[in-house]
Amino acid sequence: MTDIKVIGILGAGRVGTALARRALAAGYEVRIASARAPSEIALMMDFVAPGAVPATTEQVIAESDMVLLALPLSKYRSLRPEAFAGKIAVDAMNYWPQTDGVLPEFEGAPVSSEVVADHLAGARLLRAFNHLGYHELDAEARPAGDPGRRALAIAGDDAAARADLAVVIDRMGFDPVDAGPLAQARAFAIGTPLFGAPLGRVEMQEALAGQQAA
Numbered sequence: 001m002t003d004i005k006v007i008g009i010l011g012a013g014r015v016g017t018a019l020a021r022r023a024l025a026a027g028y029e030v031r032i033a034s035a036r037a038p039s040e041i042a043l044m045m046d047f048v049a050p051g052a053v054p055a056t057t058e059q060v061i062a063e064s065d066m067v068l069l070a071l072p073l074s075k076y077r078s079l080r081p082e083a084f085a086g087k088i089a090v091d092a093m094n095y096w097p098q099t100d101g102v103l104p105e106f107e108g109a110p111v112s113s114e115v116v117a118d119h120l121a122g123a124r125l126l127r128a129f130n131h132l133g134y135h136e137l138d139a140e141a142r143p144a145g146d147p148g149r150r151a152l153a154i155a156g157d158d159a160a161a162r163a164d165l166a167v168v169i170d171r172m173g174f175d176p177v178d179a180g181p182l183a184q185a186r187a188f189a190i191g192t193p194l195f196g197a198p199l200g201r202v203e204m205q206e207a208l209a210g211q212q213a214a
């Protein structure tokens with residue numbers, strides 16, 4: 001198991017800054033990049049995620065033990081695969097044609113992360129954080145053991161990376177649920193009953209099993 005100390009976040013919008021707040025509250029160091037120069041988001045970060053260090057995309061990837069992808073899916077090709085070699089990368093991106101525009105490679109692809117994984121060949125690609133709204137990351141974090149604690153699903157082909165992310169999600173205030181290989185992310189994709197549903201760990205495990213059997 002990797003001792004994750006530094007979490008990098010690509011995307012400093014709604015999801016990226018909410019993830020930054022959760023990671024900081026969990027005691028991680030945070031590096032964060034947007035499409036702009038680090039100096040252009042420094043003041044905003046002081047207000048919305050104090051302690052998160054603005055950096056360039058390259059710095060975020062190089063200096064982090066785990067990189068959360070929270071940029072528009074339409075920008076995934078801007079990510080340089082070489083920079084991600086051996087890195088745990090967590091795809092939080094969803095395909096919304098209304099905002100991303102129609103992207104042919106994602107049309108009919110039940111697991112958009114498989115397309116991202118093909119692009120970032122060499123990364124240890126996981127999918128998580130996609131099935132809840134950014135505001136719920138702040139509002140629904142709970143201590144371990146709280147009966148109202150919400151579950152978050154993790155999928156990816158690298159079991160050790162899934163275990164590392166499970167520790168991070170637990171420290172962020174959610175119950176991690178291992179959904180298995182990346183293809184299993186179809187069970188919590190947009191349009192499934194799990195997407196957006198506030199489920200606890202056991203409900204999530206049952207719902208995943210039901211979806212995977214379907």
Ligand SMILES: NC(=O)c1ccc[n+]([C@@H]2O[C@H](COP(=O)([O-])OP(=O)(O)OC[C@H]3O[C@@H](n4cnc5c(N)ncnc54)[C@H](OP(=O)(O)O)[C@@H]3O)[C@@H](O)[C@H]2O)c1
Pocket residue numbers: 010011012013014015016033034035036057069070071072073075078092093094095096129130131132133134135
């Ligand atoms: N909104 C939700 O509740 C939600 C929930 C789950 C998943 N998601 C997914 O999460 C992703 C982000 O959504 P969002 O709502 O946070 O979007 P958003 O508020 O529009 O923020 C997008 C961020 O990505 C940055 N960005 C754009 N291109 C970049 C690049 N090449 N490198 C690094 N950063 C880049 C933007 O930088 P600038 O500010 O400099 O333009 C901005 O900070 C989307 O794929 C979305 O489908 C969203």
